[in-house]
Amino acid sequence: MSEHDLTALMAAQLDRHLVFPLLEFLQERQLYSESEILEAAAPLVAFLQNPQLVQEFRPDKQYNIHMLQERYQIGPDQIEALYQYAKFQFECGNYSGAADYLYQYRALCTNSERNVSALWGKLAAEILMQNWDVALEELNRLKEIIDSKNFSSPLNQLQNRIWLMHWALFIFFNHENGRNGIIDLFFQDRYLNAIQTNAHHLIRSTIATRIP
Structure with a gap:
């Protein structure tokens, strides 16, 4: 049955953290210096950890x-x-x-490409925490962009x-309305x-949803 295994095709389209549940072993991860990242991010991290200060935020970026x-x-x-600090937390x-x-970060970021990258990261985090309702919301938000x-x-x-379709499979195969x-x-x-x-193998996933 190995010739029917889609793992290699799927993994090429996924964040490596999303491959972990499929492969059941950890891949080698890039190392970051927490001290260097935290030194630059510390003032903003401290601000965000104070609920009273965060209340000062408005919808106006x-x-x-x-x-x-x-x-x-x-x-x-x-x-x-x-x-970078959020990315470090994800890697850990x-x-x-x-x-x-x-x-x-997305509430403050004015760079559209970086904003999309951050949304991909948040989607991955919600999937890995199995927060399927929140993940679906992020998926729809990303789709709109x-x-x-x-x-x-x-x-x-x-x-x-x-x-998006590859990542969506994690959500749709676990969500009640998937x-x-x-x-x-x-x-x-x-x-x-x-x-x-460029993704003919996804047809098989689509067919699977039609089988009772």
């Missing part, structure tokens, strides 16, 4: 950035360090902490759709075209 700079001398370098397996910091006319390029858009979800996503014209273009 520019207001938040200006407020942090004026009142707490927290600028772009510290905001960018928060992304602290998915809850990573999800929280990435959520806050990917399908927007302002996305970077058609080729990049295609690749992101393929990634069978309908996978059909709704995979049979949309743009996603069906992505399957036919």
Whole structure:
């Protein structure tokens, strides 16, 4: 049956942390210096860990950035360090902490590409914590961004759709409404075209959802 194993094809489209449940062993991970990252991110991390201070945030991203700079001398370098710190937490397996910091980072980030990267990271963290309802919300949020006319390029858009469908399998095979979800996503014209273009193996996953 090895010739029917899709692990290699699936793994190529997944964050390596999402491969862990499939392979059941840890891959070698890149090491980060926590002290160096924390030194730059410390002021913003301390701010975010204080509920009273976080209440000062508003839906207006520019207001938040200006407020942090004026009142707490927290600028772009510290905001960018928060992304690296969240990534470090993710690499260490602290998915809850990573999800929280990435959520806050997205509320401050003005770089669209970095914002999308942070959303991918938060989606991965929610999947790994098996928070299926939250993961589905993040999946839909990411889909909306990917399908927007302002996305970077058609080729990049295609690749992101393929990634999204692979990651979605973790959610749809565990969510109570997953069978309908996978059909709704995979049979949309743009996603069906992505399957036919560069992800034929996903057809088997789609067929599996139709079998009682």
